[in-house]
Amino acid sequence: MTEPSALVLFSGGQDSTVCLAWALARHERVETIGFDYRQRHSVELWCRPKVLAEIKARFPEWGRKLGEDRVLDLGVLGEVSDTALTRERAIDFEASGLPSTFVPGRNLVFLAFAGAMAYRRGLGSVVGGMCETDYSGYPDCRRATMDAMGQALTLGLDRDMPVETPLMYLDKAQTWALAHELGGDRLVDLIVEETHTCYLGDRSHRHDWGYGCGTCPACDLRAKGWAKWRAGR
Ligand code: ZN
Secondary structure, X not given: OOOOEEEEEOOOOHHHHHHHHHHHHHOOEEEEEEEXXXXXXXXXXXXXXXXXXXXXXXXXXXXXXEEEEXXXXXXXXXXXXXXXXXXXXXXXXXXXXOEOOOOOOHHXXXXXXXXXXXXXHOOOOEEOOOOOOOOOOOHHHOHHHHHHHHHHHHHHHOOOOOEEOOOOOOOHHHHHHHHHHHHHHHHHHXXXXXXXXXXXXOOOOEEOOEEOOOOOHHHHHHHXXXXXXXXXX
16 A cells, blocks of 8 residues: 655755655655765755755645655765766766766665665655656666666565656656646746756856756756746746
């Protein structure tokens, strides 16, 4: 039986903030979990408490459902990967065809820990912002991977532990639209001001769509999605 409760993988970025709003709109009890894996854009870890505080302040009805937040230290991930997200190296494409921002197995590790935490906290599902629409080619963002992981958790924990991915088939423009549908301009403004997406951790340049370098793949996606959503309103 799935309980009306969830653990949201919350990084402090746009996607996971929309996922959190989605979970708060449909579940009675929601907790959050984040991971410190020595990401170059560790600035997002600094955004997390601010985003949570703003959600509680601007959406009291959601604030009442929002429970504990935890950040787990997964620095060990940096030891098994040499990527543009965890090292000072260029963001480009490797011989495998995958971008150098790919951290092998990252979401599998995150979900294993999130599943264990959800089990311990008595939460009914894990919610993540994985998306295969304009994903950067990461195989651990695919729905099939999430289904397999949900099944592995359900078997390994001997309890239903589905992995919910509300953004799976949305592009970035539709993600902005979903944010607006869930929380109106209040939520869109919160995402623009407080969430972080830029791979390089840049928070010194402010654009219509928020802070970032404006040129890395993450900024590019966020900016294009914003422009497409605004044009279609
Ligand atoms: Zn950027």
